Amino acid sequence: MLEPTIVYGVAAVFCAFLLTYLLTPAVRALSFKIGAIDVPHDDRRMHDRPIPQAGGLAVFISFIITTFVFSPLTSEMIAIWTGGAILIVVGVLDDIYDLNAWIKLVVQIAAAVTVILQGVIIDGIYLFDRYIDFGIFAYPLTVLWIVVLVNAFNLIDGLDGLSSGMCAISCITLICVALMYGNWTQALIAAVLFGTCCGFLPYNFHPARIFIGDTGAYFLGFVLAVISIEGVFKISAVISFLLPVMIFALPLLDVVLSFFRRIISGKAPFSSDKKHLHHRLIALGLSQRHAVLVMYAVSGLFGLIAIIYTDRVIVGERIIKAIVLFAAVAVICIIDYILLQRHEGVASQLNEQLTRGADKDAGGVAGSGEGENGTSSDPNTEGGGPDQDGGSECSNS
Helix, strand or coil: CCCHHHHHHHHHHHHHHHHHHHHHHHHHHHHHHHCCEECCCCCCCCCCCCEECCCHHHHHHHHHHHHHHHCCCCHHHHHHHHHHHHHHHHHHHHHHHCCCHHHHHHHHHHHHHHHHHCCCCCCEEEECCEEEECHHHHHHHHHHHHHHHHHHHHHCCCCCCHHHHHHHHHHHHHHHHHHHCCCHHHHHHHHHHHHHHHHHHHHHCCCCCCCCHHHHHHHHHHHHHHHHHHHCCCCCCCECCHHHHHHCHHHHHHHHHHHHHHHHCCCCCCCCCCCCHHHHHHHCCCCHHHHHHHHHHHHHHHHHHHHHHCCCCCCCCHHHHHHHHHHHHHHHHHHHHHHHHHHHHHHHHHHHHHHHHHHHHHHHHHHHHHHHHHHHCCCCCCCHHHHHHHHHHHHHC
8 A cells, every 4th residue: 555645745746747747838938928038149059049948937836836735834845935936036037138147146145045044054964973063154055055056057957958857867866865764845845846847858858949047947956955955964874965966966067167167267157168068978979869868877877876875774885885886887987988089089080081082072073174174275276166165064064
């Protein structure tokens, strides 16, 4: 017999899925009306036509309705609603008017402060079974964590279905970890967010008919950050801060690399470029779909590492098993990168050879034509008139 709680959770997932699936076409039409459209005006864009980009509105509205119906009214839920609403407003404005990066940062900090005001704080971590209290530093660390994860999911939203899909994968991991420790509220919130992402993906996966935009990317990162504070950071694992790092490994890696790459190159940390992880996969020769699926797979494997790391059944062996799986993932990623890079190099060489061959053949034909024209253009040459006519026919052909 199924537990009533599980049935309740499954119902919440289906509700979120159906609401998002039904709302997205209306939000797509609204995006055109309000001018929330992503026009490909530089080579950083991966699409070639204007696409509406306020899809996050459908995710937000569905999430609010579903959590209002299925979730208990906790301080964590109020924090998500209020902070999420703030980010949704600035996200919509950014999708329309392309706001200044510093304005967006200030608003993100304001949203993080609303979370702290509701008592949702990273007040400490476990380090080798010893609890370390952050004291007064808990407040800035909480703000930093929320702002970093919000921007991480925004930066990684560069391919069709990437941000929403990776959010769904992260939600699965959060649900598993929360259920293993009996954190039903966090599991339910993550399940609802998972349902909204799944309802949006049919419209967002390549070729996308609508983008989730800054509107949705901010909200996804924000909700995941709040869930992780209550459901992951406070777990008494050997090193508890490693859990969220593993769950959100790819988005965090991308935002950290982007920040230092731009600082080192003398650019503003919030400037845009075409050197994100997904751009590099495309540069290696993968299609959009394949690049997204590769990042899904890697994110899912890191999620499995997090689940194994927190498994309460295999306490004595879980760290070793997690390390082994992490090493396997790292080796596979390195091998794939090397092989893809070599494949791309070989493909480039073949293309160059084919291009040279085509140019050489074209040059030979052109040279032959010039010779005929040169002979026919000599008035002293016997039969110059007929040859000249023939040369003209060759040129026209």
